Amino acid sequence: MRERVAIAGVGYTAFTSVSPGVSYRELTYEAAVKAYEEAGVEPKDVDSFVCTSEDFLEGYSISDEYCNDQLGAVLKPVQTIPGDFMHSLAVGVMHILTGKFDIVVVQALSKASNMKTIPEMINFALDPVLNRPLDVTPYAVAGLEMNRFLVEGRATREQCAAVVVKNKANALLNPLAGYGASVTVDQVLESEPVAEPVHLLDIAPYADGAVVMVLCSERLASSLTDKPVWITGIGWSTDSPTLESRDWVDAVAVKLAGDMAYRMAGIKCPAKEIDLAEVNDEISFKELQHLEALRLFDEGTAGKATEDGKTSLEGTLPVNTSGGGLGVGHLFECSGAQKVLELVLQLRGEAGARQVAGAGVGVAQAWRGIPSTSAAVAVLCAD
Amino acid sequence: MAYRRVAIVGAGITKFVRRAQETGKELAFQAAKMALDSCGLTMKDIECVSLGTAPDAFDGVHMKGEYLSDGSGGWRKPYMRHFVGGGTGVFAPIHGWFHVASGMFDTCLVVCSEKMSSCHPHPQGAFKTIFDHTTEQPLNPTLIWIFALEMNRYMQTYGITKEEIALVSVKNKKNAMDHPSAQLPMEITVEDVLNSEVLAWPVNRLDISPASDGAAAIVLASEHVAKRITDKPVWIDGVGWNLDTAYWATRDLAYPRYVEKAARMAYEMAGIKEPQKEIEIAEPYDPFDYKELHHMEGLLLADRGKAVEMLLDGKTQRDGDRPMCPSGGALGVGNPIAATGLMKVIEIFLQLRGEAGKRQVPGNPRCGLAQAWGDLMQVGTVVVLRR
Numbered sequence: 001m002r003e004r005v006a007i008a009g010v011g012y013t014a015f016t017s018v019s020p021g022v023s024y025r026e027l028t029y030e031a032a033v034k035a036y037e038e039a040g041v042e043p044k045d046v047d048s049f050v051c052t053s054e055d056f057l058e059g060y061s062i063s064d065e066y067c068n069d070q071l072g073a074v075l076k077p078v079q080t081i082p083g084d085f086m087h088s089l090a091v092g093v094m095h096i097l098t099g100k101f102d103i104v105v106v107q108a109l110s111k112a113s114n115m116k117t118i119p120e121m122i123n124f125a126l127d128p129v130l131n132r133p134l135d136v137t138p139y140a141v142a143g144l145e146m147n148r149f150l151v152e153g154r155a156t157r158e159q160c161a162a163v164v165v166k167n168k169a170n171a172l173l174n175p176l177a178g179y180g181a182s183v184t185v186d187q188v189l190e191s192e193p194v195a196e197p198v199h200l201l202d203i204a205p206y207a208d209g210a211v212v213m214v215l216c217s218e219r220l221a222s223s224l225t226d227k228p229v230w231i232t233g234i235g236w237s238t239d240s241p242t243l244e245s246r247d248w249v250d251a252v253a254v255k256l257a258g259d260m261a262y263r264m265a266g267i268k269c270p271a272k273e274i275d276l277a278e279v280n281d282e283i284s285f286k287e288l289q290h291l292e293a294l295r296l297f298d299e300g301t302a303g304k305a306t307e308d309g310k311t312s313l314e315g316t317l318p319v320n321t322s323g324g325g326l327g328v329g330h331l332f333e334c335s336g337a338q339k340v341l342e343l344v345l346q347l348r349g350e351a352g353a354r355q356v357a358g359a360g361v362g363v364a365q366a367w368r369g370i371p372s373t374s375a376a377v378a379v380l381c382a383d
Numbered sequence: 384m385a386y387r388r389v390a391i392v393g394a395g396i397t398k399f400v401r402r403a404q405e406t407g408k409e410l411a412f413q414a415a416k417m418a419l420d421s422c423g424l425t426m427k428d429i430e431c432v433s434l435g436t437a438p439d440a441f442d443g444v445h446m447k448g449e450y451l452s453d454g455s456g457g458w459r460k461p462y463m464r465h466f467v468g469g470g471t472g473v474f475a476p477i478h479g480w481f482h483v484a485s486g487m488f489d490t491c492l493v494v495c496s497e498k499m500s501s502c503h504p505h506p507q508g509a510f511k512t513i514f515d516h517t518t519e520q521p522l523n524p525t526l527i528w529i530f531a532l533e534m535n536r537y538m539q540t541y542g543i544t545k546e547e548i549a550l551v552s553v554k555n556k557k558n559a560m561d562h563p564s565a566q567l568p569m570e571i572t573v574e575d576v577l578n579s580e581v582l583a584w585p586v587n588r589l590d591i592s593p594a595s596d597g598a599a600a601i602v603l604a605s606e607h608v609a610k611r612i613t614d615k616p617v618w619i620d621g622v623g624w625n626l627d628t629a630y631w632a633t634r635d636l637a638y639p640r641y642v643e644k645a646a647r648m649a650y651e652m653a654g655i656k657e658p659q660k661e662i663e664i665a666e667p668y669d670p671f672d673y674k675e676l677h678h679m680e681g682l683l684l685a686d687r688g689k690a691v692e693m694l695l696d697g698k699t700q701r702d703g704d705r706p707m708c709p710s711g712g713a714l715g716v717g718n719p720i721a722a723t724g725l726m727k728v729i730e731i732f733l734q735l736r737g738e739a740g741k742r743q744v745p746g747n748p749r750c751g752l753a754q755a756w757g758d759l760m761q762v763g764t765v766v767v768l769r770r
Binding site: 054055056059060061062063064065066067068069073074075076077078079080081082083087090091093094095097098099100121122123124125127128129235236237238239240241242252253256257260264368372373374 | 385386406437438439440442443444445446447448449450451452453457458459460461462463464465466467468469474478481482484485486487509510512513515516623624625626627628629630640641644645648652757758759761762
């Protein structure tokens with residue numbers, strides 16, 4: 001049995017559509033101060049820092065250079081992961097498992113409101129020779145993929161819309177969420193088409209925010225916190241980067257990452273052993289695709305389960321209780337951080353009006369967004 | 384000691400060139416294949432892949448880690464990219480080390496790929512976007528300006544002359560004549576360096592490494608697996624990395640304290656008490672000639688202001704007492720940013736195995752060090768290797 005890694009403190013900002021009063025550095029600072037306070041540590045006590053950043057999103061080349069000051073990490077071991085926060089979380093876990101590091105701080109932020117031409121920028125992630133000359137909106141990639149999912153009979157259009165209805169309603173109960181709303185299936189279906197079958201309300205709107213977490217070794221956990229949340233399993237994987245050669249119906253990377261995390265956590269039957277899930281729902285159908293890849297539902301059944309309320313707050317497996325990307329906002333590389341944060345709050349019993357009774361084991365999943373095929377999965381449990 | 388020992392068991396480097404015909408993916412593939420072939424493995428034997436490359440602006444590809452994933456062998460594997468600016472190449476084995484030392488994986492392929500020439504007309508254009516957008520970019524600085532400031536400060540503080548510093552360039556470009564990957568192997572004189580074009584005084588063209596395309600890769604394995612793969616494993620015995628403040632105007636430019644911090648972290652882990660005696664061979668990062676001296680001091684391989692004496696005494700020559708950059712370094716082999724650092728790690732790996740050919744230093748060294756540096760002159764990465 002491997003040593004467990006604890007989340008000993010979390011710090012976060014609200015997730016908002018704009019944040020004109022603070023710079024991206026101040027977002028991180030606000031989250032960092034809260035996280036340190038909660039874990040009762042100071043930056044000098046921290047053995048290493050793992051930041052998450054992606055050059056084009058930050059507006060800098062080698063943006064790692066601007067990671068450390070606001071974390072209090074000057075002249076400390078700091079490294080940067082261009083991936084999702086959950087990739088950084090995996091690095092933090094590896095640091096602690098080496099036994100060389102007892103306290104590790106992991107950070108991610110989104111300042112989406114700084115970016116004026118997000119779709120054009122995302123297009124720079126397409127292969128410059130083969131795909132970029134098509135000059136389409138990145139949502140066209142999501143449209144093709146969603147269409148494939150529907151054509152294969154994995155869900156109906158209405159079932160995808162039901163995801164939006166559920167998540168935006170959950171977000172109304174989350175004071176951190178920026179996009180809570182009461183919407184109906186019809187409103188989703190009748191919203192502006194973006195790239196058929198994807199409509200405007202199927203898409204997670206962009207948001208700003210930052211999350212910082214303090215991780216520690218099992219040995220130190222009891223001295224830093226009374227309510228540790230344990231990372232018992234973590235996994236990550238990447239499928240093909242080219243549009244032409246990827247699997248268009250299944251989220252293969254999510255399946256591989258999930259299997260890796262389950263193996264580490266000793267979970268054999270996820271559908272029975274997991275109490276709640278926070279999965280990526282950047283486009284409505286993605287929640288269904290990801291739930292199936294995580295083996296929480298059989299292929300082609302997640303849509304029906306959503307319609308039947310099984311993934312609602314009162315359901316047998318509540319999914320995206322926070323409101324998910326659709327209700328909280330798409331936070332780019334901070335998206336996974338928001339998901340892990342929600343699980344931490346739920347597992348500690350601090351989720352307020354959206355608290356799931358008896359939440360003991362949760363799974364969080366991140367996908368790096370259009371047009372990527374990278375995913376990470378973490379299994380968390382309460383003490 | 385809870386962590387597992389990690390060995391380098393294989394390595395590969397492409398030729399470093401200006402304007403490679405290959406894409407970044409293909410360069411990554413070539414290096415990865417060479418590294419696997421060198422130890423008789425295939426991708427089937429590799430459990431995870433770690434990629435080092437930065438910045439995205441060189442290629443104009445957003446999420447370059449995704450773009451390079453197939454060329455690097457990351458397809459359907461736990462694949463992760465990391466970067467710490469110019470320190471990435473030596474951070475790469477450190478990142479791989481976590482993967483294996485933590486017990487999560489037994490084998491890890493570490494790939495560093497950089498294609499700078501996609502950036503027209505010159506990658507210096509991309510470097511302009513590394514500066515703070517509010518306080519620095521309006522000045523329209525180039526990267527060379529801040530190194531000119533640092534070089535000048537270093538010379539002023541310790542009374543070092545340009546002639547003395549130029550000897551580093553002469554030495555390294557000559558060493559590179561024996562490196563099959565080298566882009567700028569040259570036999571030049573101190574006068575050649577001094578007479579070359581002034582870019583930003585006191586930096587002349589021949590004080591600087593070239594812009595390059597290239598890739599390097601290594602295979603890491605845990606102890607029990609390494610012993611099955613090779614009878615000549617080289618162990619990663621110490622790792623260290625450190626980042627100084629982004630506000631470079633407040634730093635001590637004469638002395639790289641972040642390099643010292645990184646070195647002390649690696650030395651402590653490797654049980655090294657007296658680096659000047661115990662580190663027998665080193666590859667300090669030398670994108671500019673003065674940086675080799677600057678870094679030798681940060682690495683505690685020379686006393687402050689005294690590295691130049693070791694250079695003048697010939698101690699840092701390949702046949703000297705303390706060889707520095709026997710590969711030819713960034714100045715001679717070339718500087719495809721992330722790949723450069725890994726090239727240095729590979730040089731120490733080959734030297735410790737006695738497989739460096741014409742570049743082999745005498746005396747069967749047992750312990751060596753590689754170091755890289757970058758960002759806004761603020762990151763230091765160090766690995767200590769032993770056979």
